[in-house]
Amino acid sequence: MKRIPLLLCALLAAGAALGQTARTVLGPYLQEVTSDGFTVVWTTDRDAVAWVEVAPDDSTHFYAAPRPRHYDSHLGRHRISRLHRVRVEGLRPGQRCRYRIVQQAALDDRGKTRLGEVSGMDVYRRNPYPAATLDPSRPQTDFWVVNDIHGRDSLLRLLLGDAARERPDFICLNGDMTSSMESEEQLARGYLTTLSRLLSPAGIPLFFVRGNHEARGSFADRFCDYFPSPTGLPYYTFRQGPVFFVVLDGGEDKPDEDLAYGGLAAYDAYRQQQAEWLRGVIRSDAFRTAPYRIVLMHMLPADGRSWHGEQQIGRLFVPLLNGANIDLMLSGHYHRYGLYEPGTRGTDFPVLVNSNSDRLCVSAAADGIRVRVIDPAGKALHEHLFAPRKAAR
Ligand SMILES: [Fe+2]
Structure with a gap:
């Protein structure tokens, strides 16, 4: 008879400890x-x-x-x-x-x-x-880019399964990692738990480029809580090795007034504010003196058929970036690979768009910026070498 209360006490004690x-x-x-x-x-x-x-x-x-x-x-x-x-x-x-x-x-x-x-x-x-920490004095940087995963965690495991062995300096998440932001649990299930398990034991950090789908959902306002940046905003800069990186947030793709946004969108003003910040970045010594400049942005500048968001990017960001010796822009959003040569999108620099099922392996060194497009099986689909722009002039 005495054993039952003792067992009960032990269970309660364990529960209390567990609760603390x-x-x-x-x-x-x-x-x-x-x-x-x-x-x-x-x-x-x-x-x-x-x-x-x-x-x-x-x-x-x-x-x-x-x-x-x-x-x-x-x-x-x-x-x-x-x-x-x-x-x-x-x-x-x-x-x-x-x-x-x-x-x-x-x-x-x-x-x-x-x-x-x-x-x-x-x-x-x-x-x-x-x-x-980052090291601007290193002669080379290697990094990988994935985008438009839309919560396909199993695909991410294939794309980044070799990261701990190959040790890129960082992984760039170039937007639309889920189709909307609804809860911490949804982000964890969609990609974040996998990223933590694959990358953190190897010390590989994340640099997040906010996509238009990160701007959607009841959890969207928490973006900067989970992905802090040096500016406290989704647009920021960083330097690793010979590359000065400019991370831009293209906002939403449709007009602010569109029914899809339920009266909550204010992206025109947001992009305008961001353009003023970008103007200051381009004037800075850190930007101008770097051997290379790469822009990371989920959406890309407009062509004749583009929606409103891309048109705004073309109107506000491109005039600032043109003439600023940008070597390359890396984008996503279209869910298919594309290389847009200078001139085809109003830019004086190339824009490379990664698909929604491959990863970019980028290496910037003295001979240029080498980009390989790798599919989930590890096969190289495309390879490009962008020669040093300043040296070419
Ligand atoms: Fe997108």
């Missing part, structure tokens, strides 16, 4: 990588305080010394949230390190916050994850 632990649901994945830092993003199944512990990239065990903690803090307090974005900065260009994520459940105890159990990545049986 925040478990990782999504991630971690690397965002907002710059030459002096990076941001680690992940989510937990309940509110928690979270931090990242960082160790140097050396032969010491993670447990060899106390590792500095970097918290997700806001207004002087450690943030309590299910979504965790921890910025690690103050690093050198090209600096490598190792990290683990840690979280502590935040419990509501009659109006006061009490912190529960600490849990995090296992760095005893498994290696901590690597991370590295």
Whole structure:
């Protein structure tokens, strides 16, 4: 008779302990990588305080010394949230390190916050994850591009299955990764869990280019929460190796007044605002002095049959980009491969459009920008070498 209450007590104790632990649901994945830092993003199944512990990239065990903690803090307090974005900065260009994520459940105890159990990545049986800052002094950069996945997680696994072995510097998600943004669970199921599992153990970061389908759905306003950038906006720049990258957000494809947007669209003004920002970028020394300039944008400049969004891109962005020594624009949106030579889209630079089922493997080095289009079976479908533009003049 006495054994039943004891068993019950043990089960209740285990349940209480379980209830005080925040478990990782999504991630971690690397965002907002710059030459002096990076941001680690992940989510937990309940509110928690979270931090990242960082160790140097050396032969010491993670447990060899106390590792500095970097918290997700806001207004002087450690943030309590299910979504965790921890910025690690103050690093050198090209600096490598190792990290683990840690979280502590935040419990509501009659109006006061009490912190529960600490849990995090296992760095005893498994290696901590690597991370590295960008390095503008490197003579070469290699990166991959996928786009228009529309939640086809199984395709993504085929396209990026070799990433950990081949180690591109980063993966560019060039828009429309799902058909709309509806919830964290939908993003996780559609692509983010797969990206985290394939890329984070190898320290490969993501650079997200917002597509028109990321502008749709009840979760669309959360885009920058899950994909932070150096500007805090979906348009931003970064430099890796010899390339200065300009990430643009083309917005929606139809007119703002279209029935599809339910009165919520304001993309004309958004693109105008972005054009003013782009004008400043093009004047900057960092842009002008880089050996190469690549524009990453989901939609591309208009031709005669284009919808409103592409026409606006042609009117607002192209006059600024022409004459600015752009070497290449990489786009998606059409779900089919295409190479548009200078002049065919009103641009003085080539525009390469990736299909919705292949990946681009891009390598920029002294001899030019080499782009290979690789299908899910690993077969090369197209290959181009864009010669250094400045040298050609
Ligand atoms: Fe699209």
